[in-house]
Amino acid sequence: MASVSLAQARRELDDDQLEQMARRVRRDVLKMTHLAGSGHPGGSFSMTELLVTLYTRFLDVDPDDPDDPERDRFILSKGHCCPGHYALLARMGFFDRDELWNLRRFDSFLQGHEDLKVPGCDVSTGSLGQGLSYANGCALAADQDERDFHTWVMLGDGEVQEGQVWEAAMTAAHRKLDNLTAIVDYNKIQIDGFVNDVKGVEPLAAKWRAFGWHVIEIDGHDLSDIESAYNEALDTEGKPTLILAHTVKGKGVSFMENKAEFHGRALSEEEMEQALQELGEEVA
Amino acid sequence: MGKNPVAPDKKREGGQRLPEPIRNGYGHGLLKAGREREEIVALDADLAGSTRSQWFGEEFPDRFYQMGISEQDMMVTAVGMASAGKHPFASTFAIFSERAFEQVRNSVARMDANVKIVGSHGGVLTGQDGSSAQCIEDLAVYRAIPNMTVLCPSDVVESEAATLALAEYEGPAYMRTTRRKTPIHHDEDTTFEIGEGEILREGEDVALVGTGSMTGRAMQAAERLEAKGVSALVANMPTIKPIDRDLVAEISQRTGHVVTCEDHNVIGALGSAVAEALAETRPAKMARVGIDDHFGRSGTPDKLYEAFGLTPDHIVEEAERLVGNRVRA
Numbered sequence: 001m002a003s004v005s006l007a008q009a010r011r012e013l014d015d016d017q018l019e020q021m022a023r024r025v026r027r028d029v030l031k032m033t034h035l036a037g038s039g040h041p042g043g044s045f046s047m048t049e050l051l052v053t054l055y056t057r058f059l060d061v062d063p064d065d066p067d068d069p070e071r072d073r074f075i076l077s078k079g080h081c082c083p084g085h086y087a088l089l090a091r092m093g094f095f096d097r098d099e100l101w102n103l104r105r106f107d108s109f110l111q112g113h114e115d116l117k118v119p120g121c122d123v124s125t126g127s128l129g130q131g132l133s134y135a136n137g138c139a140l141a142a143d144q145d146e147r148d149f150h151t152w153v154m155l156g157d158g159e160v161q162e163g164q165v166w167e168a169a170m171t172a173a174h175r176k177l178d179n180l181t182a183i184v185d186y187n188k189i190q191i192d193g194f195v196n197d198v199k200g201v202e203p204l205a206a207k208w209r210a211f212g213w214h215v216i217e218i219d220g221h222d223l224s225d226i227e228s229a230y231n232e233a234l235d236t237e238g239k240p241t242l243i244l245a246h247t248v249k250g251k252g253v254s255f256m257e258n259k260a261e262f263h264g265r266a267l268s269e270e271e272m273e274q275a276l277q278e279l280g281e282e283v284a
Numbered sequence: 285m286g287k288n289p290v291a292p293d294k295k296r297e298g299g300q301r302l303p304e305p306i307r308n309g310y311g312h313g314l315l316k317a318g319r320e321r322e323e324i325v326a327l328d329a330d331l332a333g334s335t336r337s338q339w340f341g342e343e344f345p346d347r348f349y350q351m352g353i354s355e356q357d358m359m360v361t362a363v364g365m366a367s368a369g370k371h372p373f374a375s376t377f378a379i380f381s382e383r384a385f386e387q388v389r390n391s392v393a394r395m396d397a398n399v400k401i402v403g404s405h406g407g408v409l410t411g412q413d414g415s416s417a418q419c420i421e422d423l424a425v426y427r428a429i430p431n432m433t434v435l436c437p438s439d440v441v442e443s444e445a446a447t448l449a450l451a452e453y454e455g456p457a458y459m460r461t462t463r464r465k466t467p468i469h470h471d472e473d474t475t476f477e478i479g480e481g482e483i484l485r486e487g488e489d490v491a492l493v494g495t496g497s498m499t500g501r502a503m504q505a506a507e508r509l510e511a512k513g514v515s516a517l518v519a520n521m522p523t524i525k526p527i528d529r530d531l532v533a534e535i536s537q538r539t540g541h542v543v544t545c546e547d548h549n550v551i552g553a554l555g556s557a558v559a560e561a562l563a564e565t566r567p568a569k570m571a572r573v574g575i576d577d578h579f580g581r582s583g584t585p586d587k588l589y590e591a592f593g594l595t596p597d598h599i600v601e602e603a604e605r606l607v608g609n610r611v612r613a
Binding site: 069073075116122123124126127129130133134135136137138139140141142144147163164167168170171174 | 325346347349351352354356357358359360361362363364365366367368369370372386387390391394395
């Protein structure tokens with residue numbers, strides 16, 4: 001089974017290879033959204049290292065059996081950032097990478113927001129604020145039957161302005177869901193501007209702590225930070241873990257970094273060229 | 285706590301089942317289904333006593349999830365549980381389920397999740413609590429969502445059977461129940477087929493089509509019409525979606541006049557579904573008895589039904605108007 005060995009190979013990446021994988025994912029995201037003429041590169045880039053580390057070193061999933069009931073779950077609650085997830089899933093062998101260039105097209109399964117139609121996706125999101133509740137449901141079901149899969153969920157920072165996130169935060173803490181880890185991609189920017197101008201969410205770590213969560217604050221682009229936080233989350237007992245990952249929106253391409261503009265716009269031909277140059281290699 | 289407080293016994297007198305609230309059928313049915321199917325779990329948003337999901341919760345505490353006053357969280361948690369092999373029934377008041385409308389639309393229905401939503405205290409039959417709790421649009425809003433099945437049983441026997449049918453059905457569905465004791469017009473061994481209506485009483489001049497608590501009033505109206513020399517057929521439509529088009533066409537063909545009766549806004553639910561089916565099969569003169577596109581207010585259920593025209597007498601008036609038209613023509 002070729003893709004199993006491919007998946008295994010992906011699991012043995014050293015840091016350099018992992019960073020290379022992150023660059024490849026970013027390049028694919030740029031090309032995907034450029035070809036589609038729309039999509040969300042900025043928030044895909046801020047979570048790239050978080051996602052690549054999760055899939056290559058932690059998440060127990062199998063591209064040959066993507067619906068295995070005992071697989072770990074990954075819930076992309078910030079569903080608009082699916083290009084980053086799709087690009088990684090293709091690299092992991094969940095589907096043919098050529099499909100990426102059909103993002104957002106009528107005859108493709110690659111929907112404009114995270115969708116169950118995509119092999120390897122556990123959820124259909126796109127409306128913010130719902131993924132943590134869904135993840136709680138997965139974790140509660142596992143808990144009830146003493147199944148040992150772990151559920152991971154990625155939220156955006158603007159997303160925590162949704163009240164449902166805090167309903168779900170209470171549920172996870174009340175139920176002591178230590179088989180659940182939430183990550184907030186704290187890139188500080190939402191569509192209309194800086195989060196703290198639109199509607200401030202600080203003190204964010206203190207809020208989650210007050211809601212009964214074990215909170216770890218990290219640099220969301222630092223591989224060793226990420227790896228140790230994920231290990232700590234898995235070792236934490238009696239409460240759910242929230243990883244507050246400080247990140248940079250548009251990370252990896254100088255003119256995209258920290259710009260709200262690139263939340264939801266694809267690059268022009270010219271911008272693409274410069275961006276790909278900055279990211280190093282040719283798109284394979 | 286007693287050994288097994290669970291559901292109260294079904295009350296009978298002289299072998300006859302006494303009227304109970306339609307919501308009790310959900311409680312009885314969920315308990316029965318839960319005993320047969322381990323994957324069934326129940327969630328409630330701090331109204332478990334009122335919706336009757338508590339009866340399940342008392343027997344199966346490990347499969348009962350009290351979610352607190354968090355309807356949006358409850359709906360999507362249920363979807364996550366369904367994705368991991370559970371069969372969740374999530375209940376609250378009908379009106380508060382609507383607080384999670386977009387969650388129901390985007391997470392429950394769009395993912396075609398095997399989640400059942402039960403909204404109790406439907407309609408103005410809820411009474412004194414006033415307009416904030418009187419849900420008059422639930423059937424319309426859920427009916428408009430793809431993948432959703434929408435049920436509105438008419439007595440406690442039917443709501444129990446409907447709950448058992450939902451336990452066998454794979455996919456998202458909404459069922460409305462109500463709070464007040466409602467007369468029973470089904471045998472206790474009745475079974476429920478999703479998507480099928482039934483003729484409760486034969487007639488030739490006009491068809492009265494009821495759903496939920498209004499089916500019993502349609503039966504009363506038919507008796508009054510008979511006394512006036514008008515022969516009224518009564519059909520019960522416990523499934524609002526998919527509507528039983530064959531039955532609608534049949535009763536239209538047989539009577540030529542149709543009056544729909546519902547404790548709901550006349551826009552979007554039974555009246556609309558029947559009108560659509562009639563228009564596309566066998567058009568007939570019709571009238572819609574229901575809430576005339578306004579909110580409710582506090583008052584006893586009887587007072588509200590009278591004020592809003594949800595009475596047997598008003599059904600009779602509408603039926604006579606239609607039939608009279610035919611005679612004059």
